[in-house]
Amino acid sequence: MNLETTYLGLKLRNPLVVGASPLGDQAETCLKLQEAGAAALVLRSLFEEQISQEQQNLLHAVEDAAGSNPEATSYFPAYGDYQLTPDQYLRQIGLLKKALHIPVIASLNGSGAGGWTGYARRCAEAGADAIELNLYELVTDGTVSAEQTEAGMLATVRRVVGAVQVPVAVKISAFHTSPAHFALSLERAGAAGVVIMNRFLQPDLDIEELEVKPRLLLSDSSELLLRLRWLAILSPQLQKSSLAVSGGVHTANDVVKAILAGADAVQVVSALLARGPAALAGLVGGLEQWMAAHDYESVAQFRGIMDLTHCPDPSAFERANYMKVLQSWKT
Numbered sequence: 001m002n003l004e005t006t007y008l009g010l011k012l013r014n015p016l017v018v019g020a021s022p023l024g025d026q027a028e029t030c031l032k033l034q035e036a037g038a039a040a041l042v043l044r045s046l047f048e049e050q051i052s053q054e055q056q057n058l059l060h061a062v063e064d065a066a067g068s069n070p071e072a073t074s075y076f077p078a079y080g081d082y083q084l085t086p087d088q089y090l091r092q093i094g095l096l097k098k099a100l101h102i103p104v105i106a107s108l109n110g111s112g113a114g115g116w117t118g119y120a121r122r123c124a125e126a127g128a129d130a131i132e133l134n135l136y137e138l139v140t141d142g143t144v145s146a147e148q149t150e151a152g153m154l155a156t157v158r159r160v161v162g163a164v165q166v167p168v169a170v171k172i173s174a175f176h177t178s179p180a181h182f183a184l185s186l187e188r189a190g191a192a193g194v195v196i197m198n199r200f201l202q203p204d205l206d207i208e209e210l211e212v213k214p215r216l217l218l219s220d221s222s223e224l225l226l227r228l229r230w231l232a233i234l235s236p237q238l239q240k241s242s243l244a245v246s247g248g249v250h251t252a253n254d255v256v257k258a259i260l261a262g263a264d265a266v267q268v269v270s271a272l273l274a275r276g277p278a279a280l281a282g283l284v285g286g287l288e289q290w291m292a293a294h295d296y297e298s299v300a301q302f303r304g305i306m307d308l309t310h311c312p313d314p315s316a317f318e319r320a321n322y323m324k325v326l327q328s329w330k331t
């Protein structure tokens with residue numbers, strides 16, 4: 001049975017990739033993940049703010065990143081609170097490249113203009129097989145348009161792509177008015193792949209202390225549904241770039257669905273944080289079982305067969321399904 005896939009031009013032994021997270025922090029864990037079947041591993045992100053802090057005066061840089069508001073300096077992690085300094089990050093890439101035989105992907109996280117994008121080159125020099133650029137940004141300024149925001153993001157992508165020879169994937173959010181247009185623009189800007197989609201931090205409110213409480217909950221399979229829709233929409237439209245899914249993959253059935261909808265690579269984080277590296281073997285084994293039961297000999301045979309390639313009007317299809325499901329509810 002052939003589980004091979006090509007992601008960002010890299011030949012992977014199967015579609016399962018460990019997503020950006022603390023899972024890449026310890027070489028021992030990474031070896032277990034590789035043994036369990038991981039086909040590639042994305043390191044946690046190195047943040048724009050963190051690199052800027054190192055490159056410039058610490059306080060000054062944080063003020064810049066937060067819009068020159070002194071109060072905003074307290075929003076950001078203190079320098080020592082980051083798990084890896086930029087230098088340690090580069091060393092971690094080198095260390096994992098020596099320890100593992102699967103591709104190691106560095107993750108840069110930011111969207112603003114600045115010298116931090118030069119770190120892409122340093123990551124590649126340290127041995128990273130690819131760069132995943134996470135454009136996590138929540139635009140809160142009502143005077144800034146979607147067009148301006150996307151233009152800035154694309155300029156950042158061009159800078160990162162221009163700085164390296166290795167492929168660059170871009171991790172995007174679902175909150176673009178036209179995610180398909182943005183994904184195609186990323187392709188034109190030189191991105192070798194698109195990772196869908198960022199899970200946004202959704203802070204809660206503490207009604208006793210009247211404080212905002214940031215919290216990070218692990219996902220469940222329900223979060224995959226949004227991604228399946230966008231995989232199915234993007235897969236026929238992207239001509240050159242790969243598609244990876246990130247968010248809500250917990251079972252082998254989830255892996256199968258993502259591939260049917262058009263994913264070249266399937267990233268997993270929450271399932272592995274909750275159940276440990278060995279859970280990956282269950283995902284690979286379950287994928288093989290499903291393929292055997294359905295007479296598929298290779299992943300390529302069924303990748304994208306449920307995307308919207310043959311749908312003449314995907315927007316009408318989406319709207320029709322929406323209307324049908326609302327009409328089906330009776331009291």
Ligand SMILES: Cc1cc2nc3c(=O)[nH]c(=O)nc-3n(C[C@H](O)[C@H](O)[C@H](O)COP(=O)(O)O)c2cc1C
Pocket residue numbers: 019020021022043044045046107109134171197198199216218219220223246247248249267268269270271273
């Ligand atoms: C503890 C934790 C740390 C994470 N750190 C990063 C990160 O540094 N950079 C990044 O792009 N995504 C990060 N993520 C997001 C994951 O890569 C992934 O996109 C998200 O968890 C959805 O996938 P999942 O449903 O498989 O967890 C992190 C997620 C978790 C749970």
